[in-house]
Amino acid sequence: CDTEWGGEDMTVSAEKSYEIQDSGVLTFPEGFVWGAATAAYQIEGAAREDGRGPSIWDTFSRTPGKVHAGHTGDVACDHYHRYPDDVRIMRDLGLAAYRFSVSWPRVQPDGSGPANPRGLDFYDRLVDELRENGITPIVTLYHWDLPQTLEDRGGWTNRETAERFAEYAAITHARLGDRVETWTTLNEPWCSAFLGYASGIHAPGRAEPALGFTAAHHLLLGHGLAVQALRASGAGKVGITLNLSPVISDDAEAAAIVDGLQNRIFLDPVLRGEYPADVVEHARRFTDWSFVRDGDLEIISRPTDLLGVNYYHPQTVAARAGEPANPVYPGSEGIAFGGADAPRTAMGWPVQPFGLTDLLLRLARDYPGTPLLITENGAAFDDVVEDGEVHDVGRLSYLDGHLRAAHAAIQGGADLRGYLVWSLLDNFEWAEGYRKRFGIVHVDYGTQRRTPKDSALWYSEVVRRNGL
Numbered sequence: 387c388d389t390e391w392g393g394e395d396m397t398v399s400a401e402k403s404y405e406i407q408d409s410g411v412l413t414f415p416e417g418f419v420w421g422a423a424t425a426a427y428q429i430e431g432a433a434r435e436d437g438r439g440p441s442i443w444d445t446f447s448r449t450p451g452k453v454h455a456g457h458t459g460d461v462a463c464d465h466y467h468r469y470p471d472d473v474r475i476m477r478d479l480g481l482a483a484y485r486f487s488v489s490w491p492r493v494q495p496d497g498s499g500p501a502n503p504r505g506l507d508f509y510d511r512l513v514d515e516l517r518e519n520g521i522t523p524i525v526t527l528y529h530w531d532l533p534q535t536l537e538d539r540g541g542w543t544n545r546e547t548a549e550r551f552a553e554y555a556a557i558t559h560a561r562l563g564d565r566v567e568t569w570t571t572l573n574e575p576w577c578s579a580f581l582g583y584a585s586g587i588h589a590p591g592r593a594e595p596a597l598g599f600t601a602a603h604h605l606l607l608g609h610g611l612a613v614q615a616l617r618a619s620g621a622g623k624v625g626i627t628l629n630l631s632p633v634i635s636d637d638a639e640a641a642a643i644v645d646g647l648q649n650r651i652f653l654d655p656v657l658r659g660e661y662p663a664d665v666v667e668h669a670r671r672f673t674d675w676s677f678v679r680d681g682d683l684e685i686i687s688r689p690t691d692l693l694g695v696n697y698y699h700p701q702t703v704a705a706r707a708g709e710p711a712n713p714v715y716p717g718s719e720g721i722a723f724g725g726a727d728a729p730r731t732a733m734g735w736p737v738q739p740f741g742l743t744d745l746l747l748r749l750a751r752d753y754p755g756t757p758l759l760i761t762e763n764g765a766a767f768d769d770v771v772e773d774g775e776v777h778d779v780g781r782l783s784y785l786d787g788h789l790r791a792a793h794a795a796i797q798g799g800a801d802l803r804g805y806l807v808w809s810l811l812d813n814f815e816w817a818e819g820y821r822k823r824f825g826i827v828h829v830d831y832g833t834q835r836r837t838p839k840d841s842a843l844w845y846s847e848v849v850r851r852n853g854l
């Protein structure tokens with residue numbers, strides 16, 4: 387594959403530097419962590435129960451036209467009440483770990499001030515249920531459900547939100563830290579900033595390119611302040627989860643712009659303590675970066691113990707004169723997106739497992755010393771329940787290919803510690819609502835019946851064997 391990286395000469399040789407083994411037995415390292423991932427707003431429901439306050443996704447999903455068919459997270463998978471059943475499914479599948487997010491508006495309904503004890507009580511119950519079933523909890527503190535009250539004050543475009551986030555982190559760790567060892571601060575700040583504030587595609591639905599950069603910085607500052615708060619509270623392992631995509635292009639300049647806006651704008655501040663110079667320059671037409679204050683980058687780059695990697699597919703781009711900017715990549719005029727020659731998932735995303743190997747090897751090369759954890763990888767396909775079974779061959783094949791790609795990266799020297807499939811359950815897929823299913827377990831939203839799909843049964847075998 388001819389993958390171009392941005393910045394220094396990152397061209398991966400045209401010849402692959404690795405081989406994805408597509409047959410035979412593959413064994414993962416001893417202690418490799420196998421699990422699944424979800425997020426609060428996507429599965430919990432109970433949107434107004436036990437004192438939970440409104441989040442920007444409660445507001446956004448009620449805004450006409452923003453979410454498919456006006457779907458909301460009011461009920462979702464009713465996980466708030468059905469979590470014992472869901473934990474039992476994970477136990478029966480033999481999963482070792484479960485990544486879930488804590489709902490900030492459950493813990494602090496207005497995003498600040500004293501904790502709502504009943505909100506924390508739910509996570510107490512969940513963590514205890516997981517540990518009683520031999521499953522390690524991995525907590526995401528922020529998976530997009532910002533308390534609406536904070537958005538009313540500017541949300542992530544307001545620096546104070548970063549400070550509120552650190553307070554929320556401290557409160558949550560104080561309650562759960564004796565039983566939760568692994569914490570990630572943010573899930574995908576790129577989505578929060580560039581889907582939420584630059585393009586309006588996600589909550590809070592603001593569409594001003596400049597705000598994407600301001601929000602990105604305050605999200606990163608919130609990450610750094612939360613890391614400080616977690617360390618002060620005695621946290622074990624702390625990290626951040628980023629959605630990262632290798633960029634495939636014949637045009638090095640287009641590749642560098644997209645790689646910078648998607649990947650390096652977050653990787654470099656967190657792992658190198660600086661914004662990439664080419665991105666700073668590129669964004670000058672939108673922002674003067676005056677929101678960056680002395681000392682911010684030192685806070686943002688506080689040492690962490692792991693990097694959560696969410697990978698779904700590469701970005702294929704080409705230079706094309708006259709192409710309008712892609713709103714989630716401010717300043718991308720003249721760059722055409724898409725065009726990968728590959729099978730597609732139900733999201734229209736290309737199935738290109740080699741992109742995961744390329745990504746992991748690039749991280750190992752450019753950001754050495756940071757243990758990696760695949761915190762999300764998975765696929766949506768249109769599933770059908772037939773006689774109580776779901777033969778999701780497309781998803782099973784996607785997962786098989788990506789596990790082989792992950793194994794190739796480990797063989798190539800990547801320090802990959804685990805893999806968490808997205809997602810345990812079919813759930814609320816943001817702007818797509820419930821029409822896109824990523825779960826290895828099917829959810830009938832009318833009855834709330836769970837049905838492990840063929841991919842779940844296959845994955846359970848992979849976990850048992852620690853390999854393919």
Ligand SMILES: OC[C@@H]1[C@@H](O)[C@H](O)[C@@H](O)c2[nH]c(CCc3ccccc3)c[n+]21
Nearest residue numbers: 425573574577629696698762808815824
């Ligand atoms: O779209 C599948 C999953 C979401 O359900 C997760 O909540 C989120 O963490 C997540 N990130 C990505 C890649 C970035 C992306 C997210 C949403 C829409 C388009 C791209 C895919 N996913």
